[in-house]
Amino acid sequence: MNPVFRIFSSLGLTVVLLAFSMVLVFFGTLDQSRWGIHETQRLYFESFYVLTPALSLLKMVAGGSFDLNLAWFKIPLPGGFLLGGLLLVNLVCAHFRYFKASWKKTGIALTHAGVVLLLVSGFLIAFLQEESQMYVDEGGVPVNFSTDFRDAELVLIDTSGEDVDRVTSIPRSLLKPGSVIELPELPVKVRVEAYTPNAGAAIGANLLRHYEQMLQNPQVPPAQKRELTEAVDGLKSGEALVLGTEGRTLLSKGTLPLKGFAERMGGVIQEQPESFQDNESNIPAVVVSILDENGETIGAWMVSAGFGGNIPPQTFDYGGQTYQIALRFKRDYYPFWIQLKDFSHDKYPGTEIPRNYSSDIILNDPGKGVERPVKIYMNHPLRYAGLTFFQQSFANNDTTSILMVVRNPVWTWPYIAVLLVGLGMCIQFCISLSRFIRREQKGRPA
Amino acid sequence: MTCLRISVAVLGLILLAGCQKEEVRTYEIPKESPPQDAVAPVRMTVNAGTEAPAGDALAGTAPQSSAPMAGPMMQASGNAPMQALPGMAEQSAQFDSPTWTAPEGWQAQPLGSMRKGSWLIEKDGQRAEVSVLVFPGDVGGDLANVNRWADQVDMAPLTPQELISMQEGNAIEVDKHPGFLVELTGPSGQSIAGVILPYHGATWFFKMQGDTELVNAEAVNFGRFMSTVRFPEH
């Protein structure tokens, strides 16, 4: 037998891989206190290897918090993709090596087929699943988009159309400082001057005053004082456009022909450390120049995903069209609308313990001639057009319902896989049990 | 071995399937109706409990961007029913609040991050609300602001000329900062008396809105209230 095949088909390898999987899952659980679930998932389970600060994490079990002093000690571990892939190969190879068609083996075969399907669907879900949120207000306008608060997009919106807006969306991953982004369907180009993954946008004068006040506080620690002084210097010079987390000026105004918020309000971007907590989202901000067809700069704009309805949309005119420019959390538009009739939130009498959340919505899809009321509540999602809408949360004194929208084309796969494994195990268990009982009865003196 | 190759190939295919590159897209969407603001995903919370105080140094002047990700279980574990949405509450928290004295008979109402003052006046079955709001920037310009109010009392929008004459005729000073008075008497029995005041890069809105009769009766009180407004000196 081929020695490579012998290794890849051996049960010894299975045991080793399972053991590594356990170590990975264990540290991947502990490290969530630092990174949050989403980031940990990416680092540990959707990767080929990960460097885990094992000692510090182990200490955390007893101490409650991550110990930075031990964080230098890192162990490389195979990541979820590597282990899953190897387990898959191992399983398939072992199947070819050991499997002999026989009724007694049906249980094992079914179980393993299910595990293969589970692993494969795990890979597919990691790549294909998209999650976003839809905010709908009681009695508000129908909504036809959802927002992914983990991702952002720079949009140029041509609002000159009668009934439609033309949106050109540039994904966050392309917003690298210095790069020039070609827009195939627009006569302009975008040059990225600065990009901050998490930042607050402020009015320069206000920020300066605020920092100066803070500097007067004698209790400010020296390190912070240095940072504040540097930030104040930058702001005072009137040159600072983007301030780093340590107060350094990351981008100066220089010769940038600033327009909009940055020009009128003296807007400044203050970078913040990125947050990996699951209940927080980063608010990116960006400074971009818009270039015309000849590469000449039309102007430079500062946009932040944190700009709400309170800051008027920033616009520019080119070629007879008016374009809005904005950075916003990534949106997905749908050909149908959802309107919230009523959100209800029941509690147990005399307590604050929530009993139920539910949203009564109207689903309206003119393209398909669908218009119907739907009730979305705990454990009862709406599945429509390849999307699943779950009751996730609520806001604004119970008048806004937050629905989670999940696109997962293979959502049924795990169900089938689980069914196969469960069935296989049950069959195998019954076979073993009957054999076991028969042997016990034989073995016992009459 | 063939089977080894097969499984490696399967694995490769799966990985390839996942490698989609993100690129620029252009698409058309139906124009959104004006109250779009109501469904914009980014907004401030009005829940005073979760409001962050004015930031502490570099760590907190900007969004501690809170929680849209909370899964349903999160509520099972946390005390707060729901978290604030990512927003710019902190930005407006930077705009220093003035001080004022509310007349007797105005019932104070809960405040929000942008809502710096709020009172309810009830008399003889009539109601009016007084609010003080602050927003960064000029919020779309004076015309847009006044017309938003006009819309709230079912009045036709003002023309730019009408606005200019209103601004000239009704110019006032609040604590030595120039602003202008807005008086809108709607056809449906609702009226607004208000002051719009730009101050240090932000715009302050003092507004009394309610039944016309009561708004007129309280006009004196409102004027007295405005005269007590003091901005922090710098």
Add this chain to the structure above:
Amino acid sequence: MKRFIPIVIFIFGLLVVIKGLMPPRYSGDFDVASFAELPVQTGGRVLPLDSVAMNSLRVISQRSAVRTDDGKLPAIEWLMRLAFEPEEAAGLPVFRIDNAEVLGLLGLKQEDRKYFSYDDLLPHRQAIGEQANQATNTESALRSVYERQIIKLATAMNQYERLTWSLHPGGDVAQLPLLYQRWEEVVGPGRQAFAQHERDEPFDEAAFQMFAAFTNEFLHLSQVADLGIVPPTTPEAKAENDWSNVGEALLDTITTGEINPVVAGYAQLAEAYRANDAAAFNKELAHMHVELDAGAPMGRVAFEEFFNNFAPFYQASILYVIIFLVVAVSWLKWPDELQRSAFWLLLLAFVIHTFALLARMWIQGRPPITNLYSSAIFVGWGAVLLAIVLEYIFKGGVGSFVASIIGFITLVIAHNLAKTGDTLEMMRAVLDSNFWLATHVVIITFGYSAVFLGGTLAAYYLLRGTLTNGLSKEAGAALYRMVYGITCFSLLFSFVGTMLGGVWADQSWGRFWGWDPKENGALLIVLWCALMLHARWGGVVRERGFMVLAIGGNIITAWSWFGTNLLGVGLHAYGFTDSGFYWLLFFWFTQAFLIILGLIPQKHWRSQLISTANS
């Protein structure tokens, strides 16, 4: 003679149970049992007053009775005294304080004592409140032991104080009848004066002031009192099953003009109690039952009261101790008879355990596992069930032996977990799905039972094999088969349970698998069981190695069950206490010790499990 041993022992066990079934005896002539059965509402459910007393006392004192110099005072009698003679009750040592720093705050040393009365703490009430307030500023995960303990003490004092104003407005209880009488007198003229005042007409100033003072007081009370004592009367309240607390009930007097009969009843009980007039007390109680029972689900309330008195988990744990001893003795003397006795007793204990499980389900109207407490009960129950099957097949007492150990330990764990309050609390919205509670949660917890059973059998194998010469080769082989079978069973249940959890997660928030700590914990068990089986099939381990792996299963399951609660990052929320953590560490150390023991080659064991003749 020997023939009668099983019957004698079984009857002894039965007597233990019957003793528990006897109605409790209370001192004095007051009909405490009837008082204990008065229905009230708290935490969203209607329950007997006795449960309120027990749950509160468990939080305050970590016990279900007060120990005084004159003996034990049952929780309900303590509550009675607290409500009706608070000045007397304030002298009872009910607050448990262990932390040296907290004691230091009170100017006390650790060795003095552990229990303190309200009177002891009263001089420090303000300091305790301030310290606790400060401590709450620290993020809960970062709090020091002292901070957690001071918060706990302040919470306990708070709960104590709330109890004193739950059945009446508190204050001077002797003045209650006078207070209510005054309120009835004031309410009519006061209302009139109030209306006149509203209309700007002349009004009776004195009546107005009095009325306002009372209303103010009761309004405040209605916001802070958390015990619903008056069943709903209006249709809306009935639909919501929303009981009125004492403040709300007293405010109702404004519309009805008279004191609610239930509120008046509690005042009369207080009067009779203080006058030591048992006859009047009992007569008023009978009245109140007539008043209250119609509006309450009395079947459940009375049953819960019976359940409290029977304390089936306590009876079962006594039986488990007896079983443990009987089996241990059986390996020295009369093996057949004693092992048969143990098996019978085990069946009896299992019946009690099952009854208690079902009783809780009925009271709550829920599948068996709704919180950490009930999971402990169920893990024990499942393991005992499996062990009974093993004992039936294999005989030899091992099954009964490990069943008694797991049964007892899990009940002790449950007992300690109960110290956080009501164990029949309401389910939060997202968990509120009987279907998933009944499938996913039950199956996965049964998986825990199986792993612990396998692990305990392995522990028995290792200890008996290394430390004694009592493990024969055949017995070792039989244990190997048992642990192997149980492990297959564990894998089946933990896998199906975990995956059902995935289906539930997919149904309720769209992620089949979210990698949250609790899910990962369950996954670890699945992986471990799979690892054990593949290690055996692949010849990586044999008898001894497999046993060592089974001990590892204990460690991993304990992590998955309790350890993940330490992290506080997961979406699954359970309560877990400090001392629980140390016990968990202790458990892990014992298991690590067993693993080291198992790593000793078998030729050094005291039991000869390998054939030395051939080697």
